[in-house]
Amino acid sequence: MIKQSLLLLLFIILSACGGSSSTSSPTRSTIPSSGSIPNSQAVPSADHIRPGVEIVADGSSCTSNFLFSPNPQTVYIGVAAHCFSPDTNSGVDPCESNNLAIGYNEISIANASEPGELVYTSWRAMQEAGETVGSDICQYNDFALVKIHPNDLANVHPAAIAFGGPTALFTGTAAVGAGVFAYGQSPLHFGVRSREAKKGQITGVLGDGWAYDIVTDTPSLSGDSGGPIFTADGKALAATSVLSLSVSVNPVSNGVVNLERALQYAKNGGFINSGTKLLTWSEFHSGGDL
Structure with missing residues (x-):
């Protein structure tokens, strides 16, 4: 019975994506005349399309990480690749997985009036690259x-509602013990901000720098996958990938993908425009010391 209960708990928490939920539809506004991202110093509101909003595709719910742009007229929102694969959590290697097609345009983005379009997934790209x-x-x-529809560009905001930032893209390999901030929009948090926003530290470097193991003060849940991970000084470090359970000193930890490496892979392989860059914000508010 204990083993069955643990397996059930693992299934509930480890599931990268939960069920779908509806998104709000704010009043549609026009694209700024300059075609660029609005440059307001205001803290993002709950109605903005921003790091940490819910993304729903093919019945699965995940959290977005950061905003990216290849040009002033186009904005992408980052998510985890496994959020777009029916083989997630099935034991299939990502490089052999089934994935939604590039161009799939029935992706619900919280606070967007129009659906988004899948423009890149590393799981599909790695298969094409062999x-x-x-x-x-x-x-x-x-x-x-995921490409945000042009009708929604006036409602994007590059900062996270709980933290602000990001100040820049973190480059290189972060050190074990370094402080981090994380955010997850799982429906299982029931809108409780203290459970959505987390702080913690890096406990391991994985895959020769491809990912990190982190531990946070509150555990991530189904639907938090894809969410943003910040360094203590507000740089965009990683995106939540998987939750692990063990009997170690840190029984609940997250595997998070190195954002610099993931973005560079997409550009080096020609899967996205080489000029695609992280959208940053000039100020970062940590909400407290680590």
Whole structure:
């Protein structure tokens, strides 16, 4: 009975994506005349399309991470690649998985008036590139991009509602013990902000730098996958990929994909425009010291 209960708990928490839910539809506004991202210093509101909103595709719910742009007229929102695969949590190697097609345009983005379009998923890209099944890159490269509809560009905001930022894209490999902030929009948090926003630290470097193991003060749940991970000084570090359970000193931890590596892989392979960059914000509010 104990084993069955643990397996049930693992299934509930480990499931990367939960059921779908409806999104709100704010009044539609026009695209700024300059075609660029609005540059307001205001903290994002709950109605903005921003890091940490819910993304629903093919019945699965995940959390977005950061905003990216290849040009002033186009904005992508980052998600985890496994959010767009029916093989998620089935034991299938990502480099052999089934995935939604590029161009799939029935993706619900919270606070958007129009559905988004899948423009990139690392799981599909790695198969096209012929990556070796079972390799570190196949195991840890878990990143996707969804194009926000032009009608919704005036409602985007690059900062996270709980933290602000990001100040820049973190480059290199972060150190074990470094502080982090995380955000997840799982429906299982029931809108409780203290459970959505988390702080913690890096407890391990995985896959020769492709990912990190982190522990946070409150555990991530089904639907938090894809969410943003910040360094203590507000840089965009990673995106939530998977939750692990063990009997170690840190029994609940998250595997998070190195954002710099994931973005560079997409650009180097020609899967997205080489000029695609993270949309940053000039100020970052941590909400407290680590």
